Amino acid sequence: MSGPLLVLWLHVLGVVGWIGGVLYQAHVLGPAARRVGAEALAEAARRARPITWTAISLVVLTGFYNVTRLGPPAQVLASGAGLLLAGKFMLVLAMVALEAQRDFAQMPRLARALAARDDPGPALGAIAWLDRLVLLLAAVVVYLGLAISRA
Numbered sequence: 001m002s003g004p005l006l007v008l009w010l011h012v013l014g015v016v017g018w019i020g021g022v023l024y025q026a027h028v029l030g031p032a033a034r035r036v037g038a039e040a041l042a043e044a045a046r047r048a049r050p051i052t053w054t055a056i057s058l059v060v061l062t063g064f065y066n067v068t069r070l071g072p073p074a075q076v077l078a079s080g081a082g083l084l085l086a087g088k089f090m091l092v093l094a095m096v097a098l099e100a101q102r103d104f105a106q107m108p109r110l111a112r113a114l115a116a117r118d119d120p121g122p123a124l125g126a127i128a129w130l131d132r133l134v135l136l137l138a139a140v141v142v143y144l145g146l147a148i149s150r151a
């Protein structure tokens with residue numbers, strides 16, 4: 001396996017780890033938390049956090065390496081890949097900011113509500129919305145990644 005292919009493989013594995021984790025939490029653990037109690041979601045999210053942020057670091061680092069393999073800048077711009085890449089980069093920034101808000105603001109808010117026996121509903125609602133936004137942006141970013149590869 002060549003170096004660039006190995007890095008692209010790691011890029012895609014990182015995407016699977018990050019987005020797969022969000023998908024599972026949003027569509028399996030989230031609905032279960034609203035029915036049978038939020039403790040399991042809070043615990044699962046706490047355990048998922050290092051995996052998620054390792055995957056995000058891997059995706060971003062390998063992504064920057066991938067950029068260096070696209071070819072001469074003039075050719076990248078002429079093929080349209082430069083514009084796709086700029087759009088992708090902005091959306092990835094937004095995804096990382098939303099994920100940080102979820103993991104470092106809303107999850108602690110949920111843990112505090114559970115510890116104080118308050119209503120976890122507002123924190124669960126915010127987490128559900130943040131997950132939906134990350135998944136929506138991920139769908140667009142995956143499309144842009146494939147389009148960049150083929151430009």
Ligand code: HEM
Binds near residue numbers: 011063067069143
């Ligand atoms: C700063 C962050 C990122 C950068 C700079 C980046 C950059 C790139 C580049 C340059 C390619 C083309 C590689 C090639 O054709 O050799 C690529 C492919 C791809 N990227 Fe990213 N990426 C980033 C984050 C992401 C994220 C967050 C996702 C998904 C949510 C993603 C999904 C993909 C996919 C699916 C491919 C296509 C692989 C293929 O066609 O073989 N990337 N990325």
